[in-house]
Amino acid sequence: MDEIAVIKCGGSIIDNLSDRFFDNIKQLQQNGIQPIVVHGGGPAIQDMLGKLDIPFSFIDGLRTTSAEAMDVVEMVLAGHVNNAITRKMNTAGVQAAGFSGSDANLMTGAPKDLPTYGYVGDVSGINVPFLLQILDQGIVPVIAPIAAGKNGDRYNINADSAAGAIAQAINAEKLIFVTDVPGIITEEGLLPSATEAEIEELIAKRVIHGGMIPKVKAALACLNEDLPTVMIADANQAINQAGFTGTAIKRSEEAV
Numbered sequence: 001m002d003e004i005a006v007i008k009c010g011g012s013i014i015d016n017l018s019d020r021f022f023d024n025i026k027q028l029q030q031n032g033i034q035p036i037v038v039h040g041g042g043p044a045i046q047d048m049l050g051k052l053d054i055p056f057s058f059i060d061g062l063r064t065t066s067a068e069a070m071d072v073v074e075m076v077l078a079g080h081v082n083n084a085i086t087r088k089m090n091t092a093g094v095q096a097a098g099f100s101g102s103d104a105n106l107m108t109g110a111p112k113d114l115p116t117y118g119y120v121g122d123v124s125g126i127n128v129p130f131l132l133q134i135l136d137q138g139i140v141p142v143i144a145p146i147a148a149g150k151n152g153d154r155y156n157i158n159a160d161s162a163a164g165a166i167a168q169a170i171n172a173e174k175l176i177f178v179t180d181v182p183g184i185i186t187e188e189g190l191l192p193s194a195t196e197a198e199i200e201e202l203i204a205k206r207v208i209h210g211g212m213i214p215k216v217k218a219a220l221a222c223l224n225e226d227l228p229t230v231m232i233a234d235a236n237q238a239i240n241q242a243g244f245t246g247t248a249i250k251r252s253e254e255a256v
């Protein structure tokens with residue numbers, strides 16, 4: 001079976017994706033790797049909530065999501081952003097199909113802590129057979145991070161966590177968070193790799209802050225024997241045979 005690469009495309013870069021991003025997807029396919037794209041859309045959600053005057057706050061990098069805000073999150077992610085990326089991929093010559101994570105119970109979830117976060121969810125399951133059927137047809141699934149809950153509820157899932165859960169469930173060989181920076185940057189420049197201990201220290205020193213925190217936490221949470229490294233990388237770089245360049249997150253120095 002072909003290798004699978006989950007690529008999480010951050011909301012920070014969605015409006016500025018260059019031809020390189022789409023060429024990279026094609027390059028992976030030519031290298032015998034089946035891509036799955038999971039996207040964010042934080043800035044677009046922010047804009048729309050602002051326009052509609054719907055309040056929210058962030059707790060530990062997660063957007064508190066009232067029932068009213070959840071309607072907007074779903075509309076923006078599964079409607080606007082998902083359609084836009086999927087269309088751009090097809091225009092660029094990559095056969096892609098967009099899904100809300102709640103379609104076909106592709107991603108199921110449960111509330112993280114309803115009184116504190118509202119409709120923010122944790123992923124509880126992934127419909128792997130459905131995803132494999134899409135991949136078997138040579139189609140790139142493009143997934144919005146909305147999870148189906150019980151009784152028709154739906155949950156807002158942080159896109160980094162959604163990508164990690166999908167990569168783990170489908171036993172992906174690669175997980176790459178592509179974003180608007182080339183990786184984790186410190187005073188010394190771009191870190192080629194970072195272990196859990198190094199990341200904890202950088203968070204404590206506030207070198208890693210803001211949106212980078214949920215990203216590194218999601219990366220650490222999904223590392224295992226089958227997925228020993230997760231990359232954080234610039235979405236618009238030109239990849240080569242070795243794949244994406246950026247910061248490789250590992251549990252420890254020994255991991256490859």
Ligand SMILES: Nc1ncnc2c1ncn2[C@@H]1O[C@H](COP(=O)(O)OP(=O)(O)O)[C@@H](O)[C@H]1O
Nearest residue numbers: 010011012179181183184185207208209211212
């Ligand atoms: N040490 C760091 N190195 C690089 N970027 C960092 C760091 N700490 C915080 N950031 C911020 O994290 C941002 C990426 O996170 P975020 O905006 O949530 O991206 P995305 O929408 O792609 O998930 C960067 O644009 C940068 O402002």
Ligand SMILES: CC(=O)N[C@@H](CCC(=O)OP(=O)(O)O)C(=O)O
Nearest residue numbers: 011040041042062063157158159
């Ligand atoms: C619970 C939570 O915070 N969900 C995120 C979902 C989108 C996302 O994660 O987008 P980025 O990748 O652009 O950050 C949100 O509401 O912004």
